[in-house]
Amino acid sequence: MSHTRIAILRGFEFREKNTIIHRLDPRAKAIYTIVMSIITLMFTTPLPLLIIFLASFIVVLLAKVVKEWASTMKCIIILSLFIFVVNYLMAPTDKLNYAISMTMRLITLTSVFSIFFLTTSPEDFSLALLKLGVPYEYTLIFTMALRFIPTLARDLQMIIDAQRSRGLELEKGNVIQRVKKFLPILVPLVVYEIKRSFMVAEALEARAFGAIETRTYFYEIKMKPLDWILSTLLIMLLTLIVFLYLTNMLPK
Amino acid sequence: MLAIEVKGLYFYYTKDEYVLKDITLEIEEGESVAIMGSNGAGKTTLIKHFNGLLKPVKGYVKVLGRDTRKHTVAELSRLIGIVFQNPDHQLFAETVEKEVEFALRNFNFPESEIKKRTAKILKYFGLGKYREVSPFNLSEGEKKRLTIASVLVYEPEIVVLDEPTIGQDAIQRKRIIEVLKELIKSGKTIIAVTHDVEFATELFKRVVVLSKGRLIADGDIKDVLTNREVLEAANLLPSQVTECAWLLKDLGFPENIITVEELEEHIIKVI
Numbered sequence: 001m002s003h004t005r006i007a008i009l010r011g012f013e014f015r016e017k018n019t020i021i022h023r024l025d026p027r028a029k030a031i032y033t034i035v036m037s038i039i040t041l042m043f044t045t046p047l048p049l050l051i052i053f054l055a056s057f058i059v060v061l062l063a064k065v066v067k068e069w070a071s072t073m074k075c076i077i078i079l080s081l082f083i084f085v086v087n088y089l090m091a092p093t094d095k096l097n098y099a100i101s102m103t104m105r106l107i108t109l110t111s112v113f114s115i116f117f118l119t120t121s122p123e124d125f126s127l128a129l130l131k132l133g134v135p136y137e138y139t140l141i142f143t144m145a146l147r148f149i150p151t152l153a154r155d156l157q158m159i160i161d162a163q164r165s166r167g168l169e170l171e172k173g174n175v176i177q178r179v180k181k182f183l184p185i186l187v188p189l190v191v192y193e194i195k196r197s198f199m200v201a202e203a204l205e206a207r208a209f210g211a212i213e214t215r216t217y218f219y220e221i222k223m224k225p226l227d228w229i230l231s232t233l234l235i236m237l238l239t240l241i242v243f244l245y246l247t248n249m250l251p252k
Numbered sequence: 253m254l255a256i257e258v259k260g261l262y263f264y265y266t267k268d269e270y271v272l273k274d275i276t277l278e279i280e281e282g283e284s285v286a287i288m289g290s291n292g293a294g295k296t297t298l299i300k301h302f303n304g305l306l307k308p309v310k311g312y313v314k315v316l317g318r319d320t321r322k323h324t325v326a327e328l329s330r331l332i333g334i335v336f337q338n339p340d341h342q343l344f345a346e347t348v349e350k351e352v353e354f355a356l357r358n359f360n361f362p363e364s365e366i367k368k369r370t371a372k373i374l375k376y377f378g379l380g381k382y383r384e385v386s387p388f389n390l391s392e393g394e395k396k397r398l399t400i401a402s403v404l405v406y407e408p409e410i411v412v413l414d415e416p417t418i419g420q421d422a423i424q425r426k427r428i429i430e431v432l433k434e435l436i437k438s439g440k441t442i443i444a445v446t447h448d449v450e451f452a453t454e455l456f457k458r459v460v461v462l463s464k465g466r467l468i469a470d471g472d473i474k475d476v477l478t479n480r481e482v483l484e485a486a487n488l489l490p491s492q493v494t495e496c497a498w499l500l501k502d503l504g505f506p507e508n509i510i511t512v513e514e515l516e517e518h519i520i521k522v523i
Contacts, residue, residue, distance in 0.1 A: 155341070161305050162342040164325045165334045166402065167358030184354065187344035191388065195340070 021063035026128035028227035033116040035234045049104035056111040065118045255441040260311035273465045284442040286452040289462035290487035295445045303328040333408035337415045339395035343387040373405040393424035410441040449491045478508040
């Protein structure tokens with residue numbers, strides 16, 4: 001059961017691969033993600049959004065992460081349908097076009113972000129954040145959160161197994177009864193994870209976390225020529241589109 | 253009737269990575285069996301098949317004649333109680349009493365019966381004074397006993413314990429052994445997953461050994477736990493008694509000694 005629920009997270013789980021996309025500097029990839037997200041949010045017609053989406057798919061192919069990417073995309077099908085229906089009902093005019101565009105936005109944004117997380121290791125990501133001036137404590141929180149997702153899923157599964165073995169039937173009863181049935185699962189999970197976070201904190205302190213102000217790093221990241229070229233091109237693209245947008249030359 | 257019948261069981265979580273391979277196992281009613289093996293051998297995966305938490309990919313598992321594929325986990329759990337390793341994965345209620353009542357309520361026991369059984373089992377496990385206390389305030393040993401109590405309270409025909417002695421101090425361990433001894437004597441089918449050779453020899457006549465998902469030994473504990481190949485494959489050390497007998501081999505000590513009494517007997521003979 002929990003296996004299906006965490007499937008969406010699998011699409012954000014990094015696996016080591018040696019492709020041109022994986023080798024890019026995390027900052028270049030972050031620029032790609034940010035630029036593409038901004039552009040996505042500037043368009044409200046299906047065609048340009050479709051083009052951005054297809055462009056992101058080319059990146060997926062280059063990074064050889066089609067399977068992982070597909071599993072994320074599969075998970076947003078229901079949400080996409082929901083967004084489509086709501087927007088269709090709420091749109092003042094041109095209902096179909098508007099609903100399709102809004103749905104395309106979600107799909108494109110998910111695709112773009114999925115690419116970033118699928119091809120950037122948590123270590124690279126936190127190094128990139130550090131270079132951007134985020135304090136180490138905060139980047140560590142992020143890396144650890146990612147690291148603990150599979151652990152959390154395993155704990156959840158063990159708790160579900162233990163409570164089902166004591167006769168808990170999650171699938172039975174009306175809505176209120178069912179919500180109540182999540183207590184025997186949520187309580188041990190929350191208590192256990194809090195306990196675990198204290199243990200991790202103690203382990204960190206035992207290894208002199210925060211003992212010196214300025215940390216040095218074993219791995220360093222470096223912008224290579226390709227990273228500079230890509231970043232420049234992306235920023236030029238963004239500038240162009242923003243210019244067109246401000247001068248009302250963009251198809252609305 | 254067989255308490256548990258496993259036939260040609262294969263299982264994987266992700267395709268082609270078999271966790272259990274061709275397991276065939278029969279456990280009679282009233283039998284007590286230890287399941288041993290190294291970490292990752294598939295012991296916990298195997299016991300999760302006993303109440304249908306996991307369903308076989310190939311083969312079948314029957315509990316008191318019921319095929320686990322055709323019954324819900326709740327139906328099967330009524331017959332076979334499983335106590336998992338870590339109390340933190342199941343304790344949730346506001347009070348110790350409510351924790352014990354949980355399974356009884358799930359199985360729709362009448363209110364009067366719930367009160368009666370809960371009071372009795374808490375007393376039996378020495379937890380009576382904690383009736384109104386939060387389970388989270390108990391010591392590790394008490395938590396463990398509480399999880400065992402919360403399963404025994406509904407009197408399942410078969411009781412399965414996953415690593416009951418792990419992390420327990422000598423006194424707690426002894427208490428658990430005493431409870432299990434009494435259960436075995438009363439004719440219940442008891443199965444325990446364990447790494448603890450001394451614990452196994454003290455309670456069980458039969459031991460099943462798993463290694464890399466396969467069943468590599470099944471038989472009298474005296475033979476299995478004194479077999480060097482099996483011990484090595486299961487990452488187990490022989491018990492101190494056995495080791496002692498092996499060292500005294502030249503004096504004519506047999507190799508398959510596992511209990512202190514046997515060893516004593518032979519020492520007296522030699523003297």
